Amino acid sequence: MEITYAANKQKAAKKSKLFRKDGMKLLLMALPFVAIAFAFSYVPLFGWIYAFFDYRPGIPLSKSEFIGLENFTAMLSDPRMGPVLINTLALSLLSIATAPIPMLFAIMVSEVKNEWFKRIVQTTSTLPHYISWIIVYSLAFSMFSTEGAVNGILFKLGLSDTPVNVLGNYERVWTVQTLLLLWKGVGWSAIIYLAAIVSIDSEQYDAARVDGAGRLRTIWHITLPSIMPTFIVLLLLSISNLLSAGFEQYLVFSNVMVADRIEVLDLYVYRLGLVTGDYSYSTAVGIFKSVISIILLFSVNFMSKKIRGQGIV
Amino acid sequence: MSMQANAPAVRRKRPIHLKDLTFDTINYLVLALLVIVTIYPFYYIFIYSISDSIEAQKGVYLWPAGFSLEAYRTTIGLPGIADSAIVSLSRTVLGTIVTVFCCSFFAYLITKDEMPFRKYIYRFVLVTMYFNAGFIPWYLTMKAYGLQNNFLLYIIPSALSAFNVILIKTFIEQLPASLEESAKIDGAGYFKIYTSVIFPLSMPIIATIAVFAAVGQWNTWFDNFFLVENPKLQTLQLVLYNFLNQSSNLSNMTTEQLNRGDLVRTLTPQSIRMTITMLVTLPIVLVYPLLQRYFVKGIMLGAVKG
Numbered sequence: 001m002e003i004t005y006a007a008n009k010q011k012a013a014k015k016s017k018l019f020r021k022d023g024m025k026l027l028l029m030a031l032p033f034v035a036i037a038f039a040f041s042y043v044p045l046f047g048w049i050y051a052f053f054d055y056r057p058g059i060p061l062s063k064s065e066f067i068g069l070e071n072f073t074a075m076l077s078d079p080r081m082g083p084v085l086i087n088t089l090a091l092s093l094l095s096i097a098t099a100p101i102p103m104l105f106a107i108m109v110s111e112v113k114n115e116w117f118k119r120i121v122q123t124t125s126t127l128p129h130y131i132s133w134i135i136v137y138s139l140a141f142s143m144f145s146t147e148g149a150v151n152g153i154l155f156k157l158g159l160s161d162t163p164v165n166v167l168g169n170y171e172r173v174w175t176v177q178t179l180l181l182l183w184k185g186v187g188w189s190a191i192i193y194l195a196a197i198v199s200i201d202s203e204q205y206d207a208a209r210v211d212g213a214g215r216l217r218t219i220w221h222i223t224l225p226s227i228m229p230t231f232i233v234l235l236l237l238s239i240s241n242l243l244s245a246g247f248e249q250y251l252v253f254s255n256v257m258v259a260d261r262i263e264v265l266d267l268y269v270y271r272l273g274l275v276t277g278d279y280s281y282s283t284a285v286g287i288f289k290s291v292i293s294i295i296l297l298f299s300v301n302f303m304s305k306k307i308r309g310q311g312i313v
Numbered sequence: 314m315s316m317q318a319n320a321p322a323v324r325r326k327r328p329i330h331l332k333d334l335t336f337d338t339i340n341y342l343v344l345a346l347l348v349i350v351t352i353y354p355f356y357y358i359f360i361y362s363i364s365d366s367i368e369a370q371k372g373v374y375l376w377p378a379g380f381s382l383e384a385y386r387t388t389i390g391l392p393g394i395a396d397s398a399i400v401s402l403s404r405t406v407l408g409t410i411v412t413v414f415c416c417s418f419f420a421y422l423i424t425k426d427e428m429p430f431r432k433y434i435y436r437f438v439l440v441t442m443y444f445n446a447g448f449i450p451w452y453l454t455m456k457a458y459g460l461q462n463n464f465l466l467y468i469i470p471s472a473l474s475a476f477n478v479i480l481i482k483t484f485i486e487q488l489p490a491s492l493e494e495s496a497k498i499d500g501a502g503y504f505k506i507y508t509s510v511i512f513p514l515s516m517p518i519i520a521t522i523a524v525f526a527a528v529g530q531w532n533t534w535f536d537n538f539f540l541v542e543n544p545k546l547q548t549l550q551l552v553l554y555n556f557l558n559q560s561s562n563l564s565n566m567t568t569e570q571l572n573r574g575d576l577v578r579t580l581t582p583q584s585i586r587m588t589i590t591m592l593v594t595l596p597i598v599l600v601y602p603l604l605q606r607y608f609v610k611g612i613m614l615g616a617v618k619g
Contacts, residue, residue, distance in 0.1 A: 026422055029504075037437060037473055045446045126605075132533075139354035140354075156372070183351070214333060216332075273452065286450070290447055
């Protein structure tokens with residue numbers, strides 16, 4: 001066994017002579033990085049102060065009027081807040097409802113005996129995770145626009161004679177977006193389950209086979225229970241992100257036809273702040289979102305401790 | 314079946330149950346269908362982009378309609394495309410180098426016991442993973458730093474990621490301490506030890522992080538969208554987005570020129586759209602199979618970070 005860093009700790013503690021000189025050196029070296037963390041993660045937090053002032057671009061904050069919680073009470077009477085919250089919750093809940101699909105997909109992949117086919121499935125299914133939402137938009141546009149591939153194929157097969165506009169469909173926008181999210185993420189989300197399946201003790205399967213269990217029964221009695229803890233943790237984590245429905249996705253896929261049903265909280269904050277220039281109110285809406293997220297995270301963590309005996313954060 | 318039949322010494326083929334056969338057939342079919350659904354859009358864009366533009370309008374499904382590289386020739390020559398490609402490439406290369414250096418050097422420093430307030434400094438950076446000030450404060454802060462319309466916006470804010478620091482720190486702590494000791498005895502300073510001992514030894518984890526950082530940089534368009542209007546600093550992602558929304562001078566110009574017949578009459582906006590998409594997607598699709606193992610390793614590390 002090599003002596004590792006951890007074991008070296010006691011030794012280092014004795015070297016108090018070098019401590020001062022080396023300590024200063026180290027501190028100076030670490031300083032720029034601490035400064036970066038401070039500048040880009042902590043400083044923006046001070047921006048929360050805008051929510052409590054009547055801030056207008058161009059007028060410095062020191063000259064702005066302090067209005068306390070007025071922006072937060074204004075949210076209650078904001079007619080747009082209701083629909084936006086409904087959109088956010090609907091899209092989030094739909095994506096949570098599809099959470100078992102990557103798990104199912106992982107089980108299916110793990111049951112493939114042919115190594116070559118297995119690799120093909122894994123490689124292709126993970127690819128969409130590594131492309132930006134803009135590319136997904138371009139691909140979806142090529143597939144689903146009125147002169148896209150899908151309409152062409154349907155027309156050719158004589159299944160439809162009027163082109164369907166999928167991306168501009170007001171009624172189906174939630175379903176379409178959920179399917180797109182699934183298309184992009186299913187392979188990536190499945191990796192973690194596949195890893196869990198690989199680490200299951202193969203003796204269990206042998207024993208089950210000896211007892212005469214078929215494939216479906218081994219999946220039901222061995223595979224599923226083994227990956228359930230992973231599933232639960234991921235599910236709990238996704239609940240804490242309830243109000244953070246994918247900003248980039250909806251920004252890209254928003255258009256005149258579906259704008260009303262695709263505007264989620266993040267998009268609303270952006271529109272209020274940058275399009276109408278109401279920084280104070282949009283910051284307040286952002287704070288509301290952050291606070292709810294933190295509350296959700298802690299409650300989910302608390303629940304997880306109660307149920308599983310360990311937290312998730 | 315008896316126990317002995319399953320012993321490795323006498324591996325006898327198990328009789329194939331009809332049930333299992335059905336299961337396998339359905340399983341393979343569904344997975345094959347999923348592969349097609351995933352790959353077809355990429356394939357479609359590809360065959361459309363190398364098709365003859367006029368022929369393609371009649372419909373492209375399985376094979377290119379005719380063959381022409383005219384769309385590529387024209388697209389690469391369009392104003393702004395070459396500039397954007399250079400911006401995208403530079404942000405990817407520089408951003409990756411900066412992120413890898415900052416995260417790994419800081420992670421090394423934080424493993425040193427002689428570091429005063431080590432725990433506090435580490436926590437200070439760690440905590441940044443768990444909170445996010447929100448969109449408007451981010452926007453106003455970046456503006457206040459003068460990063461609007463500034464290439465550094467693509468590089469500096471993403472330089473230090475707490476998650477990467479955790480991964481590298483954990484890796485460095487598992488390295489044998491003796492290697493560093495000997496370098497120390499030779500009189501090497503911290504930076505020298507980092508460049509000659511720690512960095513080379515941490516290659517497995519650093520390669521993984523570099524790959525993720527590079528893909529992230531190539532795909533990021535958020536910062537460009539909100540804070541950079543200067544066409545000289547436009548990334549390829551945004552050029553594509555504007556072209557899709559026909560909100561850019563480029564797409565209007567292209568359409569106009571097509572109507573006037575300046576561009577070769579044999580090119581449609583669709584062809585150009587497909588070609589730009591190909592240009593943005595190609596780097597990812599090309600490096601992706603080569604780097605697959607790093608990606609898998611990356612998510613595994615993420616899973617066991619606790």
